[in-house]
Amino acid sequence: MRVRLRYVTERRNANGTSRWYWDRDGHPLCRLPDDPVKRFARAEQLNAQADRAAAGVQVVAEGSIAWVIGKYKESKSYGKLSAGTLKYYNRFLDDICELGPGLPFEVFDRRMVLDFIETYEGIGDDRKVAAVLRNLFKTAQYWRIVPDNHASKLDLSAPAARERIWSEEEIAAWLKAAASHPRGEAMITAFHLLHYVAQRPIDMLKMGWSHLRSGAALVRQQKTNKLVEVPCHSALAAHLENLRPTATTIVAYNSKSVSYPAFNAAFREILAKAGLADSGLQARDLRRTACVRMAEAGATETQISAVSGHNIQTTRQILETYLPRTGAMARAAIKKWEKAERRRNKKV
Incomplete structure (x- = not known):
């Protein structure tokens, strides 16, 4: 007899196999083991913990x-x-x-x-x-919670400087794919925040509605504990105006904050759906993209640092790594030079 597990959903893989998730409203999505016995035990454990929480029993769940x-x-x-x-x-x-x-x-x-x-x-x-x-x-x-140590034998040698930025076409493709994702609204909001506030994903997910004041977003950076005030880009402001707050955080799903693991998993699913799985794009590249767009628009290092929250010296170092030398930047430099010459010649 087949036993139906509460809140367990099946998703089909491209090769015809299945993967299983525990998907209960108000709780993070959790991938379940492929082995049916282990899957049953894990689902029962998660349901028991959720049931205790619903009953108001405050406990630290074993294995959490x-x-x-x-x-x-x-x-x-x-x-x-x-x-x-x-x-x-x-x-x-x-x-x-x-x-x-x-x-x-x-x-x-x-x-x-x-x-x-x-x-x-x-x-x-x-x-x-x-x-x-x-x-x-x-x-x-x-304590036999996990079989392997995924933090051992890591290659932490300095990676090559990333120069990947999002093109307008890639942004449009991702947003279109996100619209039909189960967590679409939350992920689209997260994308806009990353794109226009220029912060790290982990800091963006903590942003609450109380952090929006007088047309600006206040961001508390986890790494430095620095409070950064970023004026809302008009596109971000327009998006936020159409949202109805359902949780204390801006990015929310089923009236609950979205965890970093759940955000990462959903972001990659949308990348794949948009045909960008092999593009090398990451959520954190949106911060770099924002810096590039501001630089292309003529923003100075000081102005960019006021948005990203870095000091001037660090901003300069980051821009050396983050900013590809694009044709748009070169054209902007020549235009500024020509404009300065015209002003100087008028004075002669």
């Missing part, structure tokens, strides 16, 4: 991100950390917990580990956060 962090903090290895190491460990542990304390720790696959590490731009931060994640995986392995 918060649970693994708690177990690690109880360990001898955590207790042996020096004061200096403890300071940055706790910083990264807090950041990891903010991804979704109730999310199953097993959502951290290799790809998500690398995505999360890449959100840090500080010198040496990648190796520090990787070390923290490795210890969390060791804890999760000890």
Whole structure:
């Protein structure tokens, strides 16, 4: 007899096989194991946790991100950390917990580990956060929450400078594909925020409606804790005017905030649907795209830094990496030169 599991949905792959998800309103989408026995056990565990939460029972779910962090903090290895190491460990542990304390720790696959590490731009931060994640995986392995340590043996050598920016055609294709995605409205809102506010995805997802004031968006950057005020681009303002707030955060689905893992998964699904799976485009490239568009429009380093939140020196270094030398920029430079010459000649 086939048992029907609550809130379990089947999705067909292109090769005819199936993948399974636990999809319950008010909770993050969770990929389930392919093995039917393990799938049944995991779905039952998730339903039990959700049922307790619905009944008002506040518990830290076993196997969740918060649970693994708690177990690690109880360990001898955590207790042996020096004061200096403890300071940055706790910083990264807090950041990891903010991804979704109730999310199953097993959502951290290799790809998500690398995505999360890449959100840090500080010198040496990648190796520090990787070390923290490795210890969390060791804890999760000890308690048999996960079989593998996806934070071990990472190649953290400096990657080639990314020069990828979104073209207008690619933006249009992604937005068109997003319109028919189950989380379409939330993802389109997230896309516009990334495109016009020029912040990291992890900071964008935390933006609340209370952060919109007098035509500007206030963004608290996770990395620096700096509060950045960014005037709303007219296209962003028009989009936000048509939204009805359903949660404290601007980006929401089913009246709940969207977690970083869920955002990443949905973003990639839409990329594939738009025919951009092999394009190399990423959500974080929208920040670079915003910098390029502002530079092409003639914005100075100081003006761009006021939007991105970096200091002038860091902005200059980032622009050297982020800004491809496009034809539009070259034409703008010549036009400025010619305009300056015309003004000078009029004075003679």
